[in-house]
Structure formats: structure tokens, C-alpha cells
Amino acid sequence: MSDYGENKKQICFDSTAKLHADLKIRLHHDEIKIREFFNEITRAYVNRDEDIVNFIEKLKEKKKMSATRRNKIKKANKKQNEIIRKFALDKSDIENIFDIIEKEHPNL
Numbered sequence: 001m002s003d004y005g006e007n008k009k010q011i012c013f014d015s016t017a018k019l020h021a022d023l024k025i026r027l028h029h030d031e032i033k034i035r036e037f038f039n040e041i042t043r044a045y046v047n048r049d050e051d052i053v054n055f056i057e058k059l060k061e062k063k064k065m066s067a068t069r070r071n072k073i074k075k076a077n078k079k080q081n082e083i084i085r086k087f088a089l090d091k092s093d094i095e096n097i098f099d100i101i102e103k104e105h106p107n108l
Contacts, residue, residue, distance in 0.1 A: 011038065053077070 027037055044052040
């Protein structure tokens with residue numbers, strides 16, 4: 001299903017006029033639509049893209065999130081990544097599992 005099907009939601013937030021204008025100029029220069037930009041950034045954040053995770057860590061430091069809280073989150077993320085690696089559950093492996101099931105049971 002398309003990202004813009006029946007179940008779409010709108011995300012809105014306030015920003016400064018200058019930041020909005022600068023964003024639009026930069027996106028126009030890079031030939032990226034604002035919707036594409038925010039959907040991809042959001043997708044990367046939700047999927048724990050390593051580059052975005054590093055950016056978020058810097059943001060937390062900038063926000064002055066307590067070191068204890070940042071360390072707890074880092075530890076939880078590290079444990080999550082270890083479990084994913086331990087059980088080989090990255091996206092390609094999960095898709096392979098579904099492909100195998102589909103081949104073995106085509107009526108499902």
C-alpha cells in the first residue's frame with residue numbers, strides 16, 4: 001500500500017519563518033519535496049538508521065538530557081541491536097522467512 005493511501009495522517013508543527021524558508025530553499029536546491037523529506041527522515045528515525053541515531057544522540061546532548069537517561073537509552077538500544085543480531089532478524093532475513101513460508105504454503 002502506498003504511504004499516501006486511505007490511512008494517511010498529517011504531521012504539523014510550528015517553526016520560524018526563516019527556518020521554514022531556508023528549508024524550502026535547501027529542499028528545492030536538492031530537488032526533494034518537503035513531504036518526501038519528512039517521510040524519509042521519520043522512516044529512518046523509526047527504523048533506527050545509524051546516521052539518524054547518531055544525530056539524535058547529539059540532539060539529546062544539546063537538549064541537556066541527563067547523562068543517566070542517555071546511558072539508559074543507549075544501553076536499551078545496544079541490547080535491542082544484540083538481540084536482532086543474535087536472532088538474525090534484520091529486514092532482509094524477515095522477508096526471506098516470509099518468502100520461504102509463501103513458497104511452502106502458497107494457499108496462506
